[in-house]
Amino acid sequence: MKYIVILGDGMADKNIPELGNKTILDVAKKPHIDGLKGVLGMARTVPNELKPGSDVANLAVMGYDPLKCYTGRSPLEAVSIGINMKETDVAIRCNLVTLLDEEDPKKRTMLDYSAGEISTEEARELIEAVERELGDDEFKFYPGISYRHCLIWDNGKTGLDLTPPHDISDRVIGEYLPKNDKILSLMERSYSILKDHPVNLKRKSEGKNPANSIWLWGEGTKPNVENFEKKNGLKGAVISAVDLIKGIGISAGMESIDVEGATGTVDTNYEGKLAAAKKTLLEDGNDFLYIHLEGPDECGHHGYTEGKILAVERIDERVVGPLCEALREANEDFAMLIMPDHPTPIETKTHSSDPVPFKIYRSNNEADVAITYTEKNAKESGIFIEEGYTLLEKFINNKL
């Protein structure tokens, strides 16, 4: 038996006026997901005590109680980047962002939390420049993927109340700037290093958003995630473009499979992810796979309705459909859990803590009818998992 989680990051949404008050899941054409004869339900993946980050929500979907094991987002990403954190280190997410030029730093606006989804190669040059100027015995910058990087603070502080930049798109940053002087100073000094860097001058000349500042958030200490195989008795793997999911997987002792051309956008390498999924399940002996697709979330943050619909449709057509077909052809019994981690509504361009819809399909125990996978149908099922981290155990142990 193979167990697969298809995680469409942020794909749940609210009713959208321009879609005739329907949601993305209502209008996206997803015949493969909808055609699966399975069970629908709702799950609360973000406990009331925590903020609706992908860190908290994905830990919960992977079966970990975030209230017990969550130590911050960046430390999980640091694991994927290959940073060996000391107990006294604090990891902080370092975005490359685009701020609107203003003399007074407080008056700048957060134009793009992703600096035009800058390429990893360009970003590496910029982070290396930042490290040369701002790195010292206390602070060290490590390049990651695209706009997502990491700062390690020796003997650093946590509880800094830093703001994720994707929560303040198009807003003046003044009131969201860090209260901690050291962190604030790093951010402000990065602007003068990056503003006229050749990489950015070239980007501007090509009409792209320059990565003219760093933005620090998501701090935390070394993570402590229970081994997945020990906990669930299944050897598992994760496939994702982003360091957060890779880092959770690696921290849990799972294999993290790198796929060339996996970008975390709607234009990711779906075929590459599919091929890796088939190989890991059918050839490499893994029984559990967490395949994460970031496209719907990115489109949600950018308020890009058509892109978000397309992202869901591509997951359906290029991952769910062919993966089910390959498992059937191989005569492999499988169970599939399809869900987002959290909603990323187009209207607010950021995450919400609302419960999310899920669908569970079992090839050896099909339901009588195939119910369309939408928020409304999932709510009407009457199945509600209040402690979302318990869903995975129910999925694996055939309790739903």
Ligand SMILES: O=C(O)[C@@H](CO)OP(=O)(O)O
């Ligand atoms: O990685 C990030 O910076 C954010 C925004 O894309 O991701 P998520 O929305 O999944 O938390």
